[in-house]
Amino acid sequence: MxxxxxxxxxxxxxxxxxxxxxxxxxxxxxxxxxxxxxxxxxxxxxxxxxxxxxxxxxxxxxxxxxxxxxxxxxxxxxxxxxxxxxxxxxxxxxxxxxxxxxxxxxxxxxxxxxxxxxxxxxxxxxxxxxxxxAQSTNDVMPTAMRICAITKAKKLIIALEDMAATFTEKGDAFNHILKMGRTHLQDAVPITLGQEFYAYAEAVKRGIKRIRENSKNMHCVNMGATAVGTGLNAEPEYIQFVVEELSKITGEKIESADNLVDATQNTDQMAEFSSALKVTALALCKIANDIRLMASGPRCGLGELSLPERQPGSSIMPGKINPVIPETVNQVAYQVIGNDMAISLAVENGQFELNVMEPVMAYNLFNSLTILTNVVNTLNYKCVKGIVANEERCREMIEKSVGIVTALLPHIGYEQASSIAKEALKTDTSVKELVIAGGLLTAAQLEIILSPAEMTKPGIAGKQFLI
Structure with missing residues (x-):
């Protein structure tokens, strides 16, 4: 001892x-x-x-x-x-x-x-x-927080970039598959499965942009501010030298804050960075929910997608497989949202020349960065890469859908289309059959109007048939 x-x-x-x-x-x-x-x-x-x-x-x-x-x-x-x-x-x-x-x-x-x-x-x-x-906890702590945030943000950005690429690859693979689009959880108009996956890729890319932009703010530090930002006990040359050395060690362009008092007492950039993580988590949560719903079933749900089978889904129901990876994404999103709230309250509760709540900011910020990175990699490699489209099921629901009648509006008018939709629901007859039986359009015309190429791009499907 x-x-x-x-x-x-x-x-x-x-x-x-x-x-x-x-x-x-x-x-x-x-x-x-x-x-x-x-x-x-x-x-x-x-x-x-x-x-x-x-x-x-x-x-x-x-x-x-x-x-x-x-x-x-x-x-x-x-x-x-x-x-x-x-x-x-x-x-x-x-x-x-x-x-x-x-x-x-x-x-x-x-x-x-x-x-x-x-x-x-x-x-x-x-x-x-x-x-x-030439230091104080009050400049060492926030500087270490920023260096750590930069390091972790890099890992998260790499994970998100990989996942955006996977969604784009799936978009390419699924772009020929016509399926039913939905709004309000009700049948809407057709869309391709590829278009949905391209949209997921774009949402992820926006998350990358947000995180990258906020990571830039972490490069501005208050080293040399010492206790309250005045630089007491730190040589003026030291303030310059220390950011130069930080830049050399990290390989990043670390700069000294223009106003060291501001950089010591205010932590709003931490809230901004956390908010970028929260918004990214919200987007991932929405994507995970879509995947869960499209994979519901396998026989009594939507069943448009098949997810990789990762583990038995029940201790009592044999053969049941659950969407455990998307479910994990949801839970991580909820945790990140909670972390963001804790950070927000901590940022608000600074007084005068220092915010003493930085430990809880660091704890929650690093937790968000870590679990987001982990769950993005998990979603990408254990779920999205292995997703299979059930083309026959998508086709079956399109054929049964009343929503395709929307594409016929320019040809038969809203009132006639509404009547067809009502009759289709009442008699469980397809829209195609009713339109042909009523002599409104021919089978050949419907084949073109209701084709994926016509219905999933801007413009009027089958415009050549307009009178």
Whole structure:
């Protein structure tokens, strides 16, 4: 055991542990979610601390020997090492001070180890004086959040791009299949199955655009703002150097906020980013619902689609297969909507020069990014790629439908078309049969007017037959 102290007193720490006294206090104070920090978030702390140490060496404040040890320790964290030493709860008071100190202590003790010194020798390398030099939780925390959001957004965008491509491929494969379109859950007019899948691709592409645009806002950080945005204890050169180092490490163009006070106290961009995720989740939820409905049955539902059979659907009903993947998409969407509400309330509840609710923002934002990425990949690879169209079923419903009478309006008029529709429903006779029997149009004319090529594009179907 080693003894560490802060201004509240002393605490015994096991020698093998890299975190220190302040992290230990947080472990006792915040037993809330049972969830530790997200791995990408931990890596982001390592990136921020490495950039800060390099910037402080450039200004001459950080001794080179100490700075290089800190950089090595921070880079190890950014590479995925020592994550088991980040033990604080995701939701905590203090605006993330415990997260920042967890990083400072782990890096300080690992840096001491690199120099051949014992952990806890903070006279040589201090978590506060050295690792946290020219920093505050109030600029480290939001910067790490932004770096993490950029990293996770990239993964989500890749997943969405892959799924948009799959929907487009299915659109190509299904574009010859005429099916019944529906509005108000009632028969409307025909559409091709391909047109529906092309529409899904476009909805996904809009999500990509929203997320990409909001990800750009995450590139503007407040490093060097320190406590309230005034830059107290940070060299002016450091503010420039630290964003340069962040850019080099991340490969992204990281910039310093024009107004560091604003960037420290206001978190509206987090709400905006979360909103983009929520809207994307809503679009995915709608698509999942469509797929579930079109695949309902298999014999007593719509049955227009067959989904890949992933698992038995019931513990009591043999042979039942459920649409478990689209159902999962729905549930993820609901969670993202809830996360967005939590973020919205947290953003609203900032006061004066700082929003202390950033831990809950980070927790919910990263959760949304992670589960959206996972469920998009799941929907794409475990469902959409394996969807099969039931062409015969689509054809059967078109032939039985009264909705196709809409295409006949320019030829026989609304009143006559209404009469045909009513009679078709009453007698369970097809529209085609009634139109031919009434001498309104010939079979040959109907074949052209009601063809997929005529009914699923702008214009009047069978325009050549108009009198």
């Amino acid at each position: 080693r003894i560490e102290h802060d201004f509240l007193g002393e605490i015994k720490i096991p020698d093998e542990i890299y975190y220190g006294v302040q992290t230990t206090r947080a472990l006792d104070n915040f037993v809330i979610t049972g969830h530790k920090l997200n791995d990408d978030f931990i890596k982001s702390f390592g990136i921020v601390k490495a950039a800060a140490a390099k910037a402080n060496m450039k200004t001459g404040r950080m001794p080179s020997k100490i700075g290089h040890a800190i950089v090595q320790a921070a880079e190890e964290i950014a590479e995925g090492k020592w994550h088991d030493q980040f033990v604080v709860d995701c939701i905590q008071g203090g605006a993330g001070t415990s997260m920042n100190m967890n990083a400072n202590e782990v890096i300080a003790n690992r840096a001491l180890e690199i120099l051949g010194e014992k952990k806890g020798n903070y006279n040589l390398i201090s978590p506060n004086n050295h690792v946290n030099m």
